[in-house]
Amino acid sequence: MNSRITRRLGKAFPDALISQKRKMKPVIPFIGDTWWLGVGRVLLFTVLLFLCFFILFIRLFHLTIIRGHEYRALADGNRIRELVRHAPRGQLLDRTGKPVAVNEAQYRRLLPCEAGRTANGACVSYLTQAEGEALEKTGLPVGSFLETDWKRRYVLGSATAHILGTTGEITAGELKDEYYQLRNYRTGDRIGRSGVEAIYEDRLRGRDGKELVEVDASGRILRVLGRDTEVTGIDIILSIDAGLSQVVAQAFPEGKRGAIIVSKPATGEILAMYSSPSYDPNLMSTGLSEDEYRKLADSSDRPMFNRAIGGVYPPGSTFKIVTAVAGLEEGAITGSTEIEDTGIISVGPFSFTNWYFTQYGRTEGMVNVIRALQRSNDIFFYRTGERTGIERLAVWARRMGLGSLTGIELPGEAAGLMPDPDWKSKHFTTDADLEARNNLWYAGDTYHIAIGQGYILTTPLQTAVWTDIIAAGGRYCVPTIEKVHPGISSGPACQELPIKKETLSLVTDGMVKA
Known part of the structure; x- marks a missing residue:
């Protein structure tokens, strides 16, 4: 219902102006509640759908074009x-x-x-x-x-x-x-x-x-x-012989410690080498636990230790070969030299006996170098060492491989020790040693060294080396565990030592008769 409003507006207008209030229509016909319920929702959904497809397209482009090669590689890897x-x-x-x-x-x-x-x-x-x-x-x-x-x-x-x-x-x-x-x-x-x-x-x-x-x-x-x-x-x-190696291992006294070496003097090839006690290397192939390995490695018997090349011991009477060579080459003795076996040599308060006299109370009379080697006569070699002198004896011992590594391929080799006056003066230096004059070299020291006792230390391999030198006619070959092929490989270096044929003949004769 229209309402009437009467206003006075002045002389230019009628005294009464009748106005009627009417409802206004919107200029834009779709703005209002009906727009959101109709066209607006459709438009918004279309925009959102477009954005989603756009994002998916960008992601697909990134995966297939930009990083496609990476994902293809991963797929192939799987x-x-x-x-x-x-x-x-x-x-x-x-x-x-x-x-x-x-x-x-x-x-x-x-x-x-x-x-x-x-x-x-x-x-x-x-x-x-x-x-x-x-x-x-x-x-x-x-x-x-x-x-x-x-x-x-x-x-x-x-x-x-x-x-x-x-x-x-x-x-x-x-x-x-x-x-x-x-x-x-x-x-x-x-x-x-x-x-x-x-x-x-x-x-x-x-x-x-x-x-x-x-x-x-x-x-x-x-x-x-x-x-x-x-x-x-x-x-x-390898240079070893399988059959010989088995025989050597079986022949070794059970429960004893030591080593056996069999070699070929002309080439230095090792034919058999056995160290006792030994161990079964197949245990390592199947796999040992840490406790099992430690038990084996820490055993007091040291079965994994190669005594043939790493153990050092006084060589004993085997060293008399070196003493004989040194005495003959230095002219201290000859093939006709005879020394009386007195059974015992006394130097001040010290006595040096022959083993035969110690065990049986008997002597062997006049002895030459062949007889001395045959009987391992200590008195003869005491005197030979004394006549030769410790310095020259040490020179020949080192020439024949003592006091240095032999050069065998195996790891763990020891050099041994060839003592002399200079060595003793450097190692006995405490106040007590100096007061007791232990740093000096005495005749008794030379006696001991001449028969392979005292401070001297060698490996079983070094003993085999100087024995091979005599057997090979004065030829020193570096020991090897790889087979030497005649005409193809010459093996390790061999050298001729300056040893006279007469010396070699005398020493060989004594060794054969021993």
Whole structure:
């Protein structure tokens, strides 16, 4: 209903102006409540839908164009797996070609690290050939893979343990070493730890191959896509004789400590080397726990210690060979020189006896060098050492290999000790020694050295070396554990020592008659 309003506006207008209030219509017809319920919602939904498609397009562009190659590589990685085909080590053969260290097939199982680690912290475990084949049939757990691998077996066991040595799994610390990184060593690889296995590691180790396989979502191998064949390591022919090595080990007195060395004087080749007590190197191949290894390594019998090259002992009467050579070469004695066996030599309050007199109370009369070597007469060599002098005796001892490393390839060799007055003055320097004059060299010191007693220390290998010099006619060859091939390789360096033929003949005659 319209309302009437009367206003007075002045003379220009009628006294009464009638106005009617009316409802105004909007200028834009769609602005109002009906717009949001109709066209507005459709427009907003269209804009939002467009934005969503735009965002999806940008994301798709980023995934397929910008980073597509990365995700394709990841997808292939989940579908294609590269497995290592581990190369067998080269075999170790004796001088006749008989294998003394061979390879036996086994498997290396690769485990997801987060699922559990082996005792050494690596995601690797080892299975026998039968265990690996059985696991392949039943199926591997998700994320696990099998790689063909090899373990070492030592045919003669403890008889050749100290020559052949052992292998052991590479440690995490060694894998960080540049030397092993450059040679592509991997977790679980086994390397030479001692003996021949260690010194010829680069030759024995083969070149690993590769195998590309397609796997399903559970990790099961579907098919082989490609293969790079592994290359076996180089076989090494050693100087040892397998049969002789067994005989030597069996002949050694049970429960005794010591060493036996059999060598070829003309070339320096070692035909057999046995150190007692010994150990079975096959235990290392199957894997020892840390406690088992420590028990073996810390044993008071020291079975892993190679006494043949690392043990030093007074050589005893074997050193009389050197004393005889020194005396003859220096002119202190000749082949016709005779020295009376008095049974005992007294120097002040000290007495030096012959073993025959000590045991039986008897003497042997006049003795020459041949008879002295035959009977190992101490009186003769006391006097020969005294006539030669300790300085010249020491010179000849060192020429024949005493007091320095022989140069054999095996690690752990000791140099021994050839004492002389200068050595004694440098090592007996305490106030008590000086007061007692222990730093001085006495005739009794020379007597002791001349028969291989006193301060002198040698290894069994050094004893074999100076014996070989006589047997080889004065030729000194560096001992070796690798076979010397006549006409192909000359072996380690050999040299002729300045020993007269007459000297060699006299000493040889005495040794043969002993």
